[in-house]
Amino acid sequence: MTTPAPQSDAGNLSTFNILHGFTEALVRGMRSSFMKDSDYHHMTQCDTLDDFRLNMTETDYSESVADIPNLTPSGLQEAALEKMVTEFKYLRTQAVEPLGQFLDFITYEYMIENVMLLLKGTLSGRDINELIAQCHPLGMFKESTMRSVPTFEPGPRGYDDLYQTVLVDTPVGPYFAQFLQDSAVHGGSRNVLEEVEIEIIKSSLIKYWIEDFAAYCSKLGGETATIMGDLLKVRADTNAINITLNSFGTPLNEPGMRFSDRKRLYPAVGHLYPAGTSMLVDVGDEDELGRVLELFPQYSSIWGVHAGGGSEKSIDDAFYERDVQQLELAFEGQMHFGVFYAFVKLKEQEIRNLVWISECILQGQKDEINKFVPVFSQHAPWRKSGGRR
């Protein structure tokens, strides 16, 4: 819809390597840089952050932590993220179309996050330099673009001006334009541009991004369309369920708002679309949400985790586990683009794990330390040989 269709498809088993063989082999080589079970084991045994840092020097992160004398969780996150971004940029520079456009799609998500961060920060009056330092490195715009985001005024024409002057040249511009169009159509007479919350803008932009990405992948065809289609559907459903869950207790849950506003946030792709999302529109509280999710077997078990009290695991943890299982499957087949998306997402999960472990060590909460989802683990629940159906 907004992004033009790819000029050529990804290529099948015998032609993929012409253009993308090198980059695919690169990213598969980077698979060996993920931390193994033994690394995680050593790190959870550490008592201080210095021990933790020592263990890190034996993994692939040795160069990243070498320049940091005193390791803190946030410093660790920055260093690990920078390493992932360097690897991603290396892949992006070696990529040929249509892989280049595919990799750009992965970065659009972070661009949306950055734009929202800048807007939110401006509205609460924070300094632009501080905000730019906090932006996700994969989604950076030009310096001038980012500095002009805070100059817009949160007035009736504020968002329109913001789009026309700043965002129209960026890749996320089309998503913003669609959002404005939709709000103008549905908002009617009320001054929707003033009252709309930042979270709703972000959910709408992510929705358009997922739909655009899914359309692009299905035009690529072949194995890529199959694997990415599945991954994005699951992503869209996670978003839909989270939007519904987070809306309980906010004005978005009022019967009047549900149909007009909440429904517009659900992406038009996914296993839950269209039957499930139309049912989710009417959901008012957690029991009704549970009843709707019972109808979809893949989500009923995740919902069970949340409904069961959430003391051991939260619903976010259940979603992360399911995501890691599916993303690892993307590495199983060759000659498709899914590995690139899976690599970025699994690296993100690993960084989350590292930050969690280091936070637990810092705060001395050793009993919580094992609540992370390891990547490519031999002990993963879905890899256990017992209990096969």
Next chain:
Amino acid sequence: MADSTCTSEFCNAGWAEILTHMSPYGYANFGIAFGLGLSVVGAAWGIWLTGASLVGAAVKAPRIRSKNLISVIFCEATAIYGVIMAIILANKVKKPDEATYFLDEDWDFPGFYYAGYGMFSAGLSVGLTNIASGVSVGIAGSSCAIADAQDPSLFVKILIVEIFASALGIFGIIVGIIQSNSCTFPIAPLE
């Protein structure tokens, strides 16, 4: 179609006449060209399939560089089969001792045509099988390089897959040699 059939003695009677009246020298030399050309296409296809993955996987795991050149060597072997067949066939093409305008009446026409057709099909046998062999060795070699970079014990096991794939090319050259074995071009009329 009957209306447009030409009845003059200078028109041909369709594809059947064209194909049967083509010179055996033409058939034989096209066979040599197909044999060599298609084998080289297959080998080249296999080499870039495996080479691209080999180069990329060696960035993070440099130890795989030398071992995985075996995959490239297997692909190269299919091109060698094509060259062998082409040389064998090219040596069988002989020109007549006397350069006459028309061939004599007691020329060995059966043997003449047998040689032409035999060498054409021998070339096709080798060429087409080597395309298939080259592509399959290439894809297997690409996966072999990537797998070896992760786990060195997988190399020998995947190499066995490549050996079977490369056997396809050997089938082609064996049959090709049998087909062209008794093909000889006559060089003089039968006594």
